[in-house]
Structure formats: structure tokens, C-alpha cells
Amino acid sequence: MLVNATGPPDLATCDREPIHIPGGIQPHGVLLTLNEPDLAVLQASLNVQDLLGVDARDLLGRPVEDVLGADLGQALRASIERGLLDKHPLFLGKGPLAAGSQQFDAIVHRSDGALILELETAAVDDGSAFRDLYPLVRTSLSGFEGASRVFELCTMAAAEVRRLTGFDRVLIYRFDEGWNGTVIAEDRNDELPSYLDLRFPATDIPEQARILYRDSRVRLIADAAYRQVPIIPPDNPRNGRPLDLSFATLRSVSPVHVEYMRNMGTASSMSISILRDGKLWGLISCHHKSPRVVPYEIRTACDFLGQVLALQIAAKEQREELEHRLARKAVQVRLLGGMTEENDFVEGLVRLQAELLELVEASGAAILHDGHCTLIGQTPDEGWVDRIADWLEREGRDDLFAAESLAGHFGDAGAIKDVASGVLAIAISKLHRGYLFWFRPEVIRTVTWGGDPGASKRPDEGGRIHPRKSFEAWKETVRGQSAPWRPSEVEAATELRNAIVGIVLRQAEERAQLSAELERSNKELEAFSYSVSHDLRAPFRHIVGYSEMLREEESTRLGEESKRYIDTIIESAQYAGSLVDNLLAFSRMGRTTIHPVPIDMNSLTREVVRDVMAEAGGRSIAWKIGDLPKVEGDLMMMRLAMGNLASNAVKYTRPRAEAVIEIGAEVKGGEVIFFVRDNGIGFDMRYADKLFGVFQRLHRMEDFEGTGIGLANVRRIMSRHGGRTWGEGEVDRGATFSFALPRLSGPEKGKGAARGSVSDAETDPAGGR
Amino acid sequence: MLKPILLVEDNPKDVELSLVALGKSQLANEVVVVRDGAEALDYLRCQGIYADRAQGNPAVVLLDLKLPKVDGLQVLEQIKGDPHLQSTPVVILTSSREEKDLLRGYRLGVNAYVVKPVSFKEFIEAIQELGVFWALINEPPPGSLKPKR
Numbered sequence: 001m002l003v004n005a006t007g008p009p010d011l012a013t014c015d016r017e018p019i020h021i022p023g024g025i026q027p028h029g030v031l032l033t034l035n036e037p038d039l040a041v042l043q044a045s046l047n048v049q050d051l052l053g054v055d056a057r058d059l060l061g062r063p064v065e066d067v068l069g070a071d072l073g074q075a076l077r078a079s080i081e082r083g084l085l086d087k088h089p090l091f092l093g094k095g096p097l098a099a100g101s102q103q104f105d106a107i108v109h110r111s112d113g114a115l116i117l118e119l120e121t122a123a124v125d126d127g128s129a130f131r132d133l134y135p136l137v138r139t140s141l142s143g144f145e146g147a148s149r150v151f152e153l154c155t156m157a158a159a160e161v162r163r164l165t166g167f168d169r170v171l172i173y174r175f176d177e178g179w180n181g182t183v184i185a186e187d188r189n190d191e192l193p194s195y196l197d198l199r200f201p202a203t204d205i206p207e208q209a210r211i212l213y214r215d216s217r218v219r220l221i222a223d224a225a226y227r228q229v230p231i232i233p234p235d236n237p238r239n240g241r242p243l244d245l246s247f248a249t250l251r252s253v254s255p256v257h258v259e260y261m262r263n264m265g266t267a268s269s270m271s272i273s274i275l276r277d278g279k280l281w282g283l284i285s286c287h288h289k290s291p292r293v294v295p296y297e298i299r300t301a302c303d304f305l306g307q308v309l310a311l312q313i314a315a316k317e318q319r320e321e322l323e324h325r326l327a328r329k330a331v332q333v334r335l336l337g338g339m340t341e342e343n344d345f346v347e348g349l350v351r352l353q354a355e356l357l358e359l360v361e362a363s364g365a366a367i368l369h370d371g372h373c374t375l376i377g378q379t380p381d382e383g384w385v386d387r388i389a390d391w392l393e394r395e396g397r398d399d400l401f402a403a404e405s406l407a408g409h410f411g412d413a414g415a416i417k418d419v420a421s422g423v424l425a426i427a428i429s430k431l432h433r434g435y436l437f438w439f440r441p442e443v444i445r446t447v448t449w450g451g452d453p454g455a456s457k458r459p460d461e462g463g464r465i466h467p468r469k470s471f472e473a474w475k476e477t478v479r480g481q482s483a484p485w486r487p488s489e490v491e492a493a494t495e496l497r498n499a500i501v502g503i504v505l506r507q508a509e510e511r512a513q514l515s516a517e518l519e520r521s522n523k524e525l526e527a528f529s530y531s532v533s534h535d536l537r538a539p540f541r542h543i544v545g546y547s548e549m550l551r552e553e554e555s556t557r558l559g560e561e562s563k564r565y566i567d568t569i570i571e572s573a574q575y576a577g578s579l580v581d582n583l584l585a586f587s588r589m590g591r592t593t594i595h596p597v598p599i600d601m602n603s604l605t606r607e608v609v610r611d612v613m614a615e616a617g618g619r620s621i622a623w624k625i626g627d628l629p630k631v632e633g634d635l636m637m638m639r640l641a642m643g644n645l646a647s648n649a650v651k652y653t654r655p656r657a658e659a660v661i662e663i664g665a666e667v668k669g670g671e672v673i674f675f676v677r678d679n680g681i682g683f684d685m686r687y688a689d690k691l692f693g694v695f696q697r698l699h700r701m702e703d704f705e706g707t708g709i710g711l712a713n714v715r716r717i718m719s720r721h722g723g724r725t726w727g728e729g730e731v732d733r734g735a736t737f738s739f740a741l742p743r744l745s746g747p748e749k750g751k752g753a754a755r756g757s758v759s760d761a762e763t764d765p766a767g768g769r
Numbered sequence: 770m771l772k773p774i775l776l777v778e779d780n781p782k783d784v785e786l787s788l789v790a791l792g793k794s795q796l797a798n799e800v801v802v803v804r805d806g807a808e809a810l811d812y813l814r815c816q817g818i819y820a821d822r823a824q825g826n827p828a829v830v831l832l833d834l835k836l837p838k839v840d841g842l843q844v845l846e847q848i849k850g851d852p853h854l855q856s857t858p859v860v861i862l863t864s865s866r867e868e869k870d871l872l873r874g875y876r877l878g879v880n881a882y883v884v885k886p887v888s889f890k891e892f893i894e895a896i897q898e899l900g901v902f903w904a905l906i907n908e909p910p911p912g913s914l915k916p917k918r
Contacts, residue, residue: 530867534835537864538780541887545786548889570889577887584866592868 154185223291362438422482440482626664652680790896806839
């Protein structure tokens, strides 16, 4: 065993061990480096003594033909001339060398400026090797074609490689995203135990080893008990650097790996890399209980099979993925249809909730949009959904987030693992906080490791970390994880996100257009009322003015009847004028901006009562005014509303000798309800709904004056404050008019007042009872 | 000689009613009637057809808002922006009860804003009060500048 100056490497230093420059080779062949262009020997492995019967030191500086003989030497020179040499080993040929009758395979490649010639001992070539190989490979290939799934394919490949090589056990080993490996197929005899379904931790094959696997597809360790053969001189005399043996077939391997093999109970191993899209997908890993040399042509055939396998795997995986993706697409089309049919895409998604879940095979979903949270299927509660959304927002995840284990991001997510171990989230609004979540429950899985992966981490008494001794199946239960989100599912989620963002954007544009139209029609209305205020009032003024001048001018000549006619003209024109004025005031009430301030309703009511009493002509009215709470609203409007109700009460109690008017308030639910109650003439409840309409009157003009706009004003004012209005009464038994406003305290404060005049809904569900 | 009252009014009926009302207030001031905003400015600046009129500003300008050519608020703006005219009292006399007109009028420095009442009796009273207040009682000293409001 090699012992170098820095002491034996262990697992902790495994990642840093420079395995591409081991400084020696395995003993089942010899290695020479050659000078160019004269092809004199620069370096030689010390075992040339054993295999070629020459002292390595005597070989240095000698022309390559002295070793290879004329034929192979000629072949080498021809290959160089034809530019065939690069870092990948080239098979020069097979044959006896300059001295002796032993057959060798000559393999040559370039590495770090050096020309490396490797000679492996070989059986006498009777031409059978390739003759037998061809039908073997051909049947393998036709078998591959018939396999429908990756697993099946791999099982076939394992059997074929074992048939070609005669190894005791052949495994197909597949890497996951974390570079852990799982044995997914196996073919073996009884010499070695089964490793099928075992998982091996990523540390078993460190990164630089994976790089070598990717670059150089076939590797053979003929005898784990080998002694490494040094090369002299150790460094390349041309450039003074240690020899890079990354692509050398005889490369000596890490002592840690040899120890690992011995612990596994295998004396020889071979691996063939399976690459998909230039990335290491897995390995064909062969083991033998006893030492075993695999000839070059068999290795080449295995490499060929490995490459075919890789292509077949790629094709099968792509097809499986494509089928899955097509199924997603079909669901997606149904979802899109549903979303565009509804006014609100959320309604569409809720209606098609089965499809929404099917899209990514989730068991629950949550839609967070416009401040509302909609839960579908098995989900955590709204509080959790909010927390996850807050976290995504803070993290700036403004497109997509997928996790199999929420507990990896939230320490206490174990509480919701039954519904949400896995989360897939998409942001559905660029401006507002909006997310669509999918949830998957915990799937408790058992992973069987090839030996306790933790065992490799415990150092021995000397502080050295050894590869684990036992590869006995070691079961681990994985909790808190959902089934993984497949790439096609993540892609489907991304596409749905794009569609939703598009729909939301379009709806926002439509809303903007609608509000622009409303604004325009509002402006028109304003211009209309402006011109009414000027042009419609003027003629009434003129009628009144000229009639009065006429009455004055002709007062002596006019009869009583004529005077009454003129008086009626004047009265009517004045009434028409006040109708216009009231109508304009009403329309202004809907348009002017509300300036909300805290209002003391007690003092407001006192002032209102004082004002209406001034007009009451000395009538006897008993006012009963309770303690009124503060509200928030537009002072001018609130005064007008209370004023209208109070003056109505005064007006309609006129026939009463003893008028009693009561003003009070109560807090009920989220509202403050004010009422004005009188003992006046009342009204018939059948007409109650008419009371709050514009210019609606229930009494004859000569009995009670007025234009019939007062209650319409009250209702409009309340509706603009987010409140409501209603009236109750009985003919001749008095009336009670009430209005309710949202309570001052709490988050709802001022919300009603902020409501725009555009959406000024005059409908009042409680109105007119 | 008393300064004249300038009545800016396009509607002939309003002109007549205003003249009757002013007549009833027994003011001795001459009433000059102009029928649009441009003519009002010509009069005030002694230009155009008023180039040869006797110099001097009116005692008060009774200004309607809805006027042909140059509207009332524009006339007001010109008056209050002109050092020779800004001390002349301006009373807006209009049918409009619009809040924005009212606000704009006061912002531009109008001295009073009167919405013409529908009732003729009230109209006469309003005109009389205005005429007496602005033409007699509140006559500013000639040439003196009132601070801008």
C-alpha cells in the first residue's frame, strides 16, 4: 500500500485528494511516456522488469520501437501523423512486442503534453474476441428496443454486461440530485450479496471522482490487493509536472477506494459511466469476488453498451416526461377555459378545483388574492398560508417556489406535515401580494442504505476516518417530506402562473377602462348640472321678475282674479326654481369630496334643533335628546342629514298641539344607529320605500310644503359614509327615521367615507321597512 | 361726479331686471352695461370702442360668470392682475351656485359673490345692498391700492 509523506488520506480529505495524479499505476500492464517527435522513452513504470524483462532505467531514452517492435511502432507513428491522438485512449493494436512472445494490447493517448503508451497483457488473439462479441452486442441492442420502461432497460443492460464480462455482480447505479446513488437494477450470481434497491451516500463517490467518471467512461481495478507500481522519473522531464493519469486505463486509484472495495468484499471492479446530456446519470458497476482482468475489447464493448443504454434511457425518460407533460397540458387547457369564463379567475379556479389539484397532483390548494384567502382540499389554515406568503414576499420569491419539506424553511412546520409537507407556490400578481399554493402531505418513506451512512463519519483511534466496514442494508425512515414535485409539474405551475398574470392584467386593464368611462360620464354629468344651474334657473328668475314688475305696474288696473293668476305664476316659477336648486344640491351631494372629521353628535344636534326651532314659529315642541356617540364623517353633510330629519319631524307634527320629538342612538354590532322619532301624522308603511326617492311626497302640497328631496339627501349622505337609512311609521301614529353608520373604532374606521361617489349605490336593503 | 357702476351681463332680460333693481335703489351712479367679457375689459382699459371714454375706474363691477368671448372668471383674473384695476371692487352676480366657481372667484380676489335669487323681491334687495355698499359707503380713496386678498 502506498504511503506518502503526508500520511494516508482518509474520507475527510477525500474531496481534495488529487486522484488524477496518483504517481503510479496498477500492475496488470506497463506505462511509458514518450518524447515527441523522436518517440524516445521519457518515463517508464518499474514493472517493465516483470512484464518486459527490461530494467526501467535502461529503457529511458531508447526509441519506442525497441519496446513495441517495428509493426506497432509503425502504427504509432502513423497515428500521430494522421492526427488521431488526443486525450481519449486509442487502441493501437495487439501483438507480441520486440522481446518475448507475450501478447499485449497497446493503447495510447495524450495527457498534459505527454504521450502516454500503455501495454496491457492480453490473451493470444485468435480473432474470436470480436467475432463472439458482435452477436452478443446485437442481441443486447434488440432487447433494449423492446424495453418499455427505464427500470426494465437497466435490468437488461446489467444482464448483458455480466454476460460480456463474467463479473459476479453487475449493478445499475443511479444518482439523485444530491448525488446519492441508488441501485435500480442488478444481475448477479451467488458469489456476492444483492445490493438491489440500496442507496449509497454522495460521499461514496466524491466530486473529483465524478468528474473523472464523466470524462473517462470506463475504469477497471483488476485487483484491489495490488501494490501500486511507481513510475520513474516521477515527474515528466519535459515539463517537470507529475503525470496526469485521468484517462490512463492503468491509473492507480485512491487507497480509500481500495479500502472501500475490500470492505465490500470485492477484489476487482469495473465501472462504465452512463451520461445523459453530458451529465453523469449513473454507472454500470461491476464487481468480482476475485481479481479479474477485463480485456480491452470487452471493455470497449461494455462502453458501447453503456452509451446505447444512455441513449435509450434518455429517450424513455423523455417519453415518460412528455406523456406526463401532455396530461398536464390537457388539465391546464380546462383550467384556462374555466378562468376566462368567469369574471374573476379565482371563481374559475374554485369551480375547477379538481383540475387545479390534478395539474400538479396536489391534495390541497390555496389562493391568496385581493386580500382574500380561498382554501381548496387538504390545506393548512389561513394563518399558515399567510405566514408562508409573508415569507415568500420577504425572500423576494416573485415567481415560483417548490419545496418537498416545508420544515426545511419553517422550524415548526412539523405541525402541518400531514397536509403540507410539500409546497409549490406561484406569485400571481406583480403589484399586490397574491399567491397560488399547492400542498402535498407527508409521505413516510423507507430508504435502505448500503451500510449505515453515518458509520463512515466516525474517526478511528488515530483520528482517521475509514470507509464503513459494513454494507449490510441499513434502513432509514424519511419523515416530513412529500413526494417530489416533478419538472413537468413545476413547468405546468409556471405556465398557469403566466396565464393568471395575463388574465389579472387584462382584468385590471378592463377595470381601468371602465373607471375611465365612469369618470368621463361623471364629467359629463357635472357639465350638465353646471349648465342646468345657469341656464334653467335664469328663465324662472325672469318669469318671477317680469311677473312682479307686471303686478306692480298694473296693480291698480288688475282685477282680483288677474292678481291671483299673476301670484300663481310667480309662486310656480319660484317653486320650479327651488326644485332646480334642490336637485342641484342633491347632485352635488353625490359628487363633492367627503372630508371626514370626528363629529360630536351632541353639539351638532343642539345646533340643528336651535335652527329648526327658529323656523318653527313659536310652536310648542318637547325635544327628548339622548346622549349621542361621536362619529366620523363630513361635518356639513352630517349636519344637513340631521337637519333634514329634525325639520321633517317638526313639519309633520304641526297638527299636534303637543309635539314630541325624540333623538337618540344605540351601538349595535359594528354600527351606531341614530333615530329621530316624532308623534306626528306618520305614514303608511306601504309607501315606505318611496320616501327616500328624489321628489317623492306622500302628502298633499297644500298640507305640507317642500320639494321632497330631504330624505333622498339623507340616504345619499349615509350611503356615501358607508351607512344605511330606513323609516318606520303608522298613519297618524308618528314616524321614526333611522340611519346607521359604521363604528368609529376599529380598522373599519373611515372606510365608508373613503368610498367614491362613482359607486354611490342608492340601494338600501333595510330601507323602506 | 360719481363713478359709474359697470354691469357685465349678456342676457338682456337680466340686464333689464338688474337695471330695474338698481333704479329702485335710487343710486345716482351712472350704470354702464357691457354685454361680454371682452367688452368689459375694453371698457376697463379704455381701449377699442371705449378708447375715448372719460378716464377713471368704475365704483363697482357687477360681473356675470357665463359670458360670451371672455368668461367672468377670466375678466376677474385680468382685473385683479392689473395694477391699475385691482383696487376696483368686483361683485360676481350669477346664476351659478357651483362650489368650484365660488372657490375660484374668492381665490382670484373677488370682493363679493352673489347668487341671483329666483325671487325678484330678494333680487332687488340684494342689488340694492350691493349698490349701496360698494358704490356709496365703501368707495375706496381714488388711486389708493387695496391689499390683494
